[in-house]
Amino acid sequence: MKQLLVLSTALLVSFGSFSQKLVKDIDKKVQLSEIKSHLYFLASDELRGRNTGTLENEIAARYIAERFRSYGVKMAPGMDSYFQPVSLIKEVSPQKATLSVGEKTFNLGDDMVFYSSTNGTFSGEVIYVGFGLEDDLEGKDLKGKIVVAKAGNGNPDERLTPYTIQKQEMVEAAGGLGLVELYKPGRYPWKLIQYYFSGEKYRLDKGEVGGKSTFPSAWLYDSGDVLAYFEESDGALATITIEGKNNLSISVPNVVGYIEGTDPTMKSEYVMISAHLDHVGVSKADGDSIWNGARDNGIGIANMLTAAEYLSKNPPKRSVAFLACNAEEKGLLGSRWYADHPVFPLEKTVFDLNTDTGGYNDVTKVTVVGFNRTSVTPLFVKSAQAFGLTAIDDPLPEENYYDRSDNVSFAAKGVPSVSYDPGYTEMNEEITKYYHQPTDEPNTLDYEYLTKYSKSFIYAVWLIGNRTEEIFWEAGDKYEEAGKALYGVE
Template sequence: MKKMLLVAFLLTATALISNAQKFKKLPESKIEQSFVEKHIRFLASDALLGRNTGEQGNNAAAAYIAEEFRSYGVLPVNGSYFQKIPFVKYDQPQNAKITVGDSTLFVNSDFLLLNGGGVNISSAPVARVGYGWVSEDGSYNDYENQEVTGKVVITQIGTPDTKSFREMMSVSAQKAAIAKEKGALAIIEVFTIPAPWELLVSNFGDGRLEINTNESDSFTRILVNAATAKRLGNETLSIQSDELSKKPTPSSNVVGLIKGTDPDLRSTYVALTAHYDHVGYREPDGEGDDYIFNGARDNAIGVAGLLSAAKSLAQKPPKRSILLIGFTGEELGLKGSKFYVENPLLPVKQTVFNLNIDGAGYNDTSIISGIGVQRTGAEAEITKAVEALGLKLLNDPSPELGLFDRSDNVSFAALGVPAPSFSPGFTAFSEDMMQYYHKEADNAEGLDFAYCTKFAKSYAYAARLVANKTTAPQWIEGDKYEEAGEKLYQH
């Protein structure tokens, strides 16, 4: 038995040494700490004011990424490194109120106007319709046996299947479209999430960004504070509101291309992605106050990894072509990645894999955390890349959080593209991580740059190994996105 164990150990050690020797011959082995560190320090500097989507610091970050692409020899797509996204900034109206009998609800303190405006609804009957949701297959229908024509529909936020607040907000417009189709005058969603109303106002009140779809936004959609929702009653109410203030506030995805070397495989793409936006800054409390959310961990580390892969793969291109995308608007609800897959610059059906970087930080520098790696057909290659740097791959360390569906990779996955996320090492969302997540403390100072460099190298090497696979990765049997993959690629 001891002899068998010794043989197994020697075989494993030999394989690891061989992998490491092969890795040292590749460009990504030459990625230096100074290269990774300079990108993180710039992107997380105070000068970029937290890279809030559509603001000056965000645009500066986009320009920086594009110029790095250019310097490596990465090609623009359709003549540009920028995919412009027509965001619009909304501010709440100065005058807006909901009246129920002798009770009045006021904008900001009691409710937010998310859509519509310039409205005067007087003494309209109320219809309470659960979530106000109808499933695509019709198996769930809150409007069954409900007549809502000429009424104001009141619903609970989200749907029966949504779990996170981001998911709940992402279906809000779809619920409004259903209510409008049913003949309702307006829809009011009740904010029942155990989170401060003030947090919602800061994110969805003045300064809210949405993509301009050129569709009519005249249908009134309102989110009301649960603490005051009971005052809405069950009979009639009135809504008077000025229009929302709107201002064009464009931002861009940053896109580049490295052409593959294999004549049969170069027409297919491995997409490497990371979001570069963060959450901006708050008003300072006084001199010396740290008021900028620099986003070093979320996601300057990821962008440095993307740039490292771009440089390495441009120096020695793999068999398949590489599509590089720095996404904007991730912090707004994955808006940049959703815009890309709905308006792709290269055919999604020719994109065979997406390896996304995102994360809230790290609490274990001996590992890389893979979100969905086991599900998406490239576990062997990604494991090999991680181990070449002396690290270990930990798959889905916090499955209860549903992280796979909460980052930009899911925009590709929903269409059928195998799309895991590659994250800095964490075993759980511990207190030492959460002290930085969307906090002013998430600065470059205090980062383990030696680990960040290993992270960047392993990501670049993983991308190379996947892009050199003759057979494209596929979803494992029974995965919830397998059917979408079959449809996309028509296996």
């Protein structure tokens, strides 16, 4: 027994001594100049905001791939390049559309926007269904009718679009011709809704040859009397006309690679590092119209490349995989595609460490979105402390950032995931003046802080890559059951 205790103590001392040496090595070798160089390229005006589907977006992907090549990051097994093609449908919004009911006509833009649509004329009786939820639709004959519902579910704090998707699916399955939701401005003004729904939208291409005709689903501006009008118009004839809608099939690149682990057994498992490479491109504003995306998500990609450079020379026991995913700003599409078409088996992916940030306002902190949701929380505390930082949980849980970034694509499949981000403690002007703004340029960043942050990130990856204790969700987490199914846990 004494010998066992002595051996255990010796191993702990040895591991602690090695960890201290590693921290010193990371501190010495991770250079501010490299991080700065990555960001000044990725967030340059020449890359014009790296919008999905543009040449500049492809140049950013090529830059990442060539950095991987220079660091010795390997191509994934079975792949002959670093690029994973992501198949998308690019939807060009209708150029003209009207909704006519009785004596009233509603016009595209002024009164109406489309969540989904296809060209054509659709005529049928109006049926008003309250909020259009499952209970509201029970027992109603929707076949051949234009279904009118109030947007959302009545809770002003919940997002509206998930309910639009649910209603659309139920109405289409019941034989309805179209869905019209009445939107009364509250949290989001109508102008913002118009901006969000106009122009180009993207979705995953699930084998829709030439672009599938999409069920007409519109939001109608309720200025105050529209709801009453439709309540009175139940049974009246309505006609929706849509022109100029176009769907195109396109392919955009995810960038994928890996570093092989050092342990003969553990190297078959992967710690995933993810970050999105795209941003929102160029606006139509006068003056500076390029949304450079230094923070969102230039920091994430620079962090990934810095980790790749260091870990390629100092790998942990587990292998480290990299996913620079595309089309995050279009709905997490690149990471969703990867999760459905994994290059590395998901059941062998023990953790996803994502980075996605709109900015930071506390340079003494690291904000871990999902901090207490997995068994590796102490490692985040340790990795931050090693470089003079404090790891904290998401201070704005009501915003549901966890389910709004690429980590959720892994979580939904059961892979324990967090987003390890630069520090923020509130949503204030220091965030909003840069978030999705032309002001988000590389010369506005604090590189001393970002270097410390990146060092702590690398140490976190290394600690997870060497952990021998269980890596899993905390009991009761909403993704725990998916994790049990993925890993075969009882």
